Amino acid sequence: MTEAASDRQRRWKDRMPPDRAWKPRAGISREARASEQDRAAGSRLARAVDLGEGRYARASIALRLYRSTRRIRAYLRWSQEGETQERYVGEVDAETRAANLTQAWEMAHAAGYVTTETVPPDSWASSPASRAVMSANKGRDTKPERLLRSALHRHGLRYRVGVRPVPDLRRTADVVFTKARVAVFVDGCYWHGCPEHHRPAKKGAEFWQEKIAGNRARDAETNEMLRNAGWTVVRVWEHEDPEQAAQEVISAVRLRQTTSPRTVGRG
Known part of the structure; x- marks a missing residue:
């Protein structure tokens, strides 16, 4: 077990994680959810799952509370060929949802589950940023x-x-x-x-x-x-x-x- 994982287990040993640590804001719009993910990942381009052959899927992090163990687990989710895919990223332990999303994206990048999208050589976009804007x-x-x-x-x-x-x-x-x-x-x-x-x-x-x-x-x-x-x-x-x-x-x-x-x- 890593030192970080051990610290997370000790953190939630005696109390339940607060709702603000994992629960999305009530009534949050789809656009606000996307912006929340962009901020946590560092940019919209940093939310890319490489599908090969220059294709990417835009991923999101889902946070779930497991009450029996008092743990918040992060899952990477994306769509591929019309089917929702999901991959376990790890446990997070911050006091706020925003900080936990950031933790999860850092772990996902460190594990190689996601990458930062680049512009294909034959793309009409002048930069990754402009490609992301047009894709959005x-x-x-x-x-x-x-x-x-x-x-x-x-x-x-x-x-x-x-x-x-x-x-x-x-x-x-x-x-x-x-x-x-x-x-x-x-x-x-x-x-x-x-x-x-x-x-x-x-x-x-x-x-x-x-x-x-x-x-x-x-x-x-x-x-x-x-x-x-x-x-x-x-x-x-x-x-x-x-x-x-x-x-x-x-x-x-x-x-x-x-x-x-x-x-x-x-x-």
């Missing part, structure tokens, strides 16, 4: 999407989230009203070229210009394909006021039965 952009459940859905729910509307309006058509909408046949897309200002907020990248300008132009062309194609299939398409920018966007969607849903398929919002 979510395709679903973004804050603007959640705010819009909350506004719609307050007005009594019920809907499906993140599904294909037409099962055979490989296009996924953010909010879908199946019976009314209304598909809603909340478009990010950067990735979809918002005229008000998009700022062209200085590095790799040609690449990003082509990338965003391709996204806009795909948006137009999606609009046309769904209209041809008998759907109304509503597109709103992520910067739009959620309540105003919700009213736009509500109008489309209410009028859908008496209007022909069309695209609402920016085209």
Whole structure:
């Protein structure tokens, strides 16, 4: 047994570890959890499980209290090929959750379970940091999407989230009203070229210009394909006021039965 492990056993010998040493804060958001892990690991890039061939999985540390032994154990968790993987890291003994997460990440790195992600030679990213930022952009459940859905729910509307309006058509909408046949897309200002907020990248300008132009062309194609299939398409920018966007969607849903398929919002 190592000296550190022996010290941990003595620490919790006569008392139960406090909740603040392992329990996450009540109601903590997914984004806050990710930030908590980033701080403890030292950076988002330091949370990488090497899957080989230049591929990485972003890992997290889970802390669990075993009351029968008064021990807090740390486990490394990550997703691989759609399956959650887990590996025991060791026992931690600090008085706060933040300190215990830091302890666990240090042990995970020392054991070689995780590494710090590097940029592959053929990556378009100019640095590991920029690659991490781009990788962190979510395709679903973004804050603007959640705010819009909350506004719609307050007005009594019920809907499906993140599904294909037409099962055979490989296009996924953010909010879908199946019976009314209304598909809603909340478009990010950067990735979809918002005229008000998009700022062209200085590095790799040609690449990003082509990338965003391709996204806009795909948006137009999606609009046309769904209209041809008998759907109304509503597109709103992520910067739009959620309540105003919700009213736009509500109008489309209410009028859908008496209007022909069309695209609402920016085209």
